[in-house]
Amino acid sequence: NAGVTQTPKFRILKIGQSMTLQCTQDMNHNYMYWYRQDPGMGLKLIYYSVGAGITDKGEVPNGYNVSRSTTEDFPLRLELAAPSQTSVYFCASRRKGQGGEKLFFGSGTQLSVL
Amino acid sequence: AQTVTQSQPEMSVQEAETVTLSCTYDTSESNYYLFWYKQPPSRQMILVIRQEAYKQQNATENRFSVNFQKAAKSFSLKISDSQLGDTAMYFCALSLHSWGKFQFGAGTQVVVTP
Numbered sequence: 297n298a299g300v301t302q303t304p305k306f307r308i309l310k311i312g313q314s315m316t317l318q319c320t321q322d323m324n325h326n327y328m329y330w331y332r333q334d335p336g337m338g339l340k341l342i343y344y345s346v347g348a349g350i351t352d353k354g355e356v357p358n359g360y361n362v363s364r365s366t367t368e369d370f371p372l373r374l375e376l377a378a379p380s381q382t383s384v385y386f387c388a389s390r391r392k393g394q395g396g397e398k399l400f401f402g403s404g405t406q407l408s409v410l
Numbered sequence: 411a412q413t414v415t416q417s418q419p420e421m422s423v424q425e426a427e428t429v430t431l432s433c434t435y436d437t438s439e440s441n442y443y444l445f446w447y448k449q450p451p452s453r454q455m456i457l458v459i460r461q462e463a464y465k466q467q468n469a470t471e472n473r474f475s476v477n478f479q480k481a482a483k484s485f486s487l488k489i490s491d492s493q494l495g496d497t498a499m500y501f502c503a504l505s506l507h508s509w510g511k512f513q514f515g516a517g518t519q520v521v522v523t524p
Binding site: 314326329331336337338339340341344345346352354378384386388390395396397398403404 | 418423441442443445447453454455457460462493501505507508510511513514515516517519
């Protein structure tokens, strides 16, 4: 059971470049999330999805886009990368329920924008 | 809007001693869940403990326990008999039954010293 898989693990981008962070889960979870974690800080929600075809903004959505065409995949797109997007990005998922279901996290993507 | 606040950026404790981490939250919902997650230097996110708001009894998991004060919207974590392996960032989080989001606080860095 692979759980939540994120690729790549590390990436360096130049200012203005674009990229897609991949996230896939094999647990048939309805809910998926993208967070960013700046050094020494907490996790800020970028986007989340409660099912295929449904996405919504979190606290810090500017500069990012997502799509959810399947239950398994939830890619995060960075357009016109900026130094402020240097961060560690985590994808997470959980099953739909009463709200008490634990989050399963990927191992993170360290992104630097130079 | 829902908020989660951790007011202690860093706490230091000696091995075998006890440390208490503070968390306050705000929500108008009556049905919600609170969590503590641990993030060691490996960056992995580990669920420590979970509390259902409708349960008055405080949750306990081995050396970890919470003090849940619903009226005060307070959810503190007590780590007893601290071990070197407890050194990590600890995050408080809120999840609502009616809401797909899973919101984290800014975190408290716990350092356990010999």
